[in-house]
Amino acid sequence: MNLAIAGVGNNITALVQGVYYYQALASTHPQADLPGIRRPVIDDIPVDGLDFVAAYDVTAGKVGADLAEAIFAAPNNYPRLEVRVPTQNVVVEQGVVEDGDRDEQIERIAKSLSEAQAEVLLYSLPAGRKWAAEMYAEAALAAGVALVNCTPDVIARDRALLARYTEANLPLVGDDLASHFGTSVVHKSLLKLLADRGLTLTSSYQFNLGGNQDFQNLNAGGTEKKQSKLNALSVGAEAQQKVHMMPFGYVPQLADQKVAHLNIEGMGWAGTPITVDLKLKVQDSSNAAGVIIDLVRFAAARRRAQQGGFVDEASSLLKSPPGTPA
Numbered sequence: 001m002n003l004a005i006a007g008v009g010n011n012i013t014a015l016v017q018g019v020y021y022y023q024a025l026a027s028t029h030p031q032a033d034l035p036g037i038r039r040p041v042i043d044d045i046p047v048d049g050l051d052f053v054a055a056y057d058v059t060a061g062k063v064g065a066d067l068a069e070a071i072f073a074a075p076n077n078y079p080r081l082e083v084r085v086p087t088q089n090v091v092v093e094q095g096v097v098e099d100g101d102r103d104e105q106i107e108r109i110a111k112s113l114s115e116a117q118a119e120v121l122l123y124s125l126p127a128g129r130k131w132a133a134e135m136y137a138e139a140a141l142a143a144g145v146a147l148v149n150c151t152p153d154v155i156a157r158d159r160a161l162l163a164r165y166t167e168a169n170l171p172l173v174g175d176d177l178a179s180h181f182g183t184s185v186v187h188k189s190l191l192k193l194l195a196d197r198g199l200t201l202t203s204s205y206q207f208n209l210g211g212n213q214d215f216q217n218l219n220a221g222g223t224e225k226k227q228s229k230l231n232a233l234s235v236g237a238e239a240q241q242k243v244h245m246m247p248f249g250y251v252p253q254l255a256d257q258k259v260a261h262l263n264i265e266g267m268g269w270a271g272t273p274i275t276v277d278l279k280l281k282v283q284d285s286s287n288a289a290g291v292i293i294d295l296v297r298f299a300a301a302r303r304r305a306q307q308g309g310f311v312d313e314a315s316s317l318l319k320s321p322p323g324t325p326a
């Protein structure tokens with residue numbers, strides 16, 4: 001499938017290297033046995049069936065470089081895997097900027113997407129740039145391309161935009177990835193377990209530390225991430241009140257590793273307490289790529305079937321699908 005990329009950051013470094021990792025493995029491993037993969041094939045598209053056909057960024061060192069080099073340009077700090085990424089023959093193009101002519105930029109990106117025969121545009125910018133998300137969403141719509149939004153910015157939850165994608169038979173998938181095995185899914189599972197076993201939640205908190213660009217950006221605030229992380233717990237509004245989301249901590253020496261701490265305080269038989277304290281350490285951007293690989297294939301499959309709008313199978317891979325609070 002033909003994938004275009006907006007924002008050549010750590011997520012994309014993990015995604016591109018991973019695709020070549022699985023391509024190398026495919027010759028010796030049965031499809032069903034690929035490590036870290038839940039869905040080896042979606043609608044005839046295997047994990048290594050992605051062609052990167054266009055890419056946009058704004059950072060010097062990335063713009064103008066072949067995608068195979070741009071993924072390793074600073075400040076990306078995802079590790080280099082033991083895999084060779086060949087020249088992609090895709091030069092990273094200038095992305096949209098806030099103070100440029102809006103219509104002209106949308107037209108330029110739409111033309112580039114059409115010429116590249118992109119099926120899906122993956123939106124993977126820093127969180128909190130709604131103006132950019134909307135411009136790429138307009139460009140994809142104009143070019144007849146499906147959109148996947150990795151960020152907590154309100155795009156698939158924007159009812160009017162979703163209606164326009166539905167009308168155009170184009171899939172719109174978002175918002176915000178629920179990492180492959182991240183704090184949100186672990187926290188959600190433990191809260192559900194507590195409720196299933198009949199215990200009462202007293203209080204809970206979650207904090208996340210990391211050393212990549214995403215953490216630096218989230219640490220600066222001004223994004224929809226906090227609400228999105230609460231949405232990801234899939235608990236009611238009353239339980240949400242009991243969960244405290246600590247601000248994101250930026251610790252440069254962690255690079256692309258994320259350290260998360262979870263605390264859950266509950267009450268069991270006769271009001272006696274239980275406490276869960278859990279530490280999770282993960283490769284942050286692998287966690288993103290592990291779900292992106294399914295989201296983009298879901299979107300491509302639906303587009304090929306000429307079915308527009310949200311893709312229901314994607315819900316469990318997202319923190320904030322349509323219908324959750326913005």
Ligand SMILES: NC(=O)c1ccc[n+]([C@@H]2O[C@H](COP(=O)([O-])OP(=O)(O)OC[C@H]3O[C@@H](n4cnc5c(N)ncnc54)[C@H](O)[C@@H]3O)[C@@H](O)[C@H]2O)c1
Pocket residue numbers: 006007008009010011012056057058059062076095096097124125126127128132150151152176177178179212213214217284285287288
């Ligand atoms: N586990 C995860 O890593 C995870 C989970 C959920 C959501 N997300 C979200 O995914 C997004 C991407 O994460 P990342 O770690 O790759 O971020 P990143 O900061 O490493 O990469 C963002 C890229 O976007 C580029 N960019 C900035 N403005 C642009 C513009 N106007 N046009 C084109 N490109 C532009 C930057 O130069 C950079 O290359 C973030 O919003 C993050 O919150 C990540």
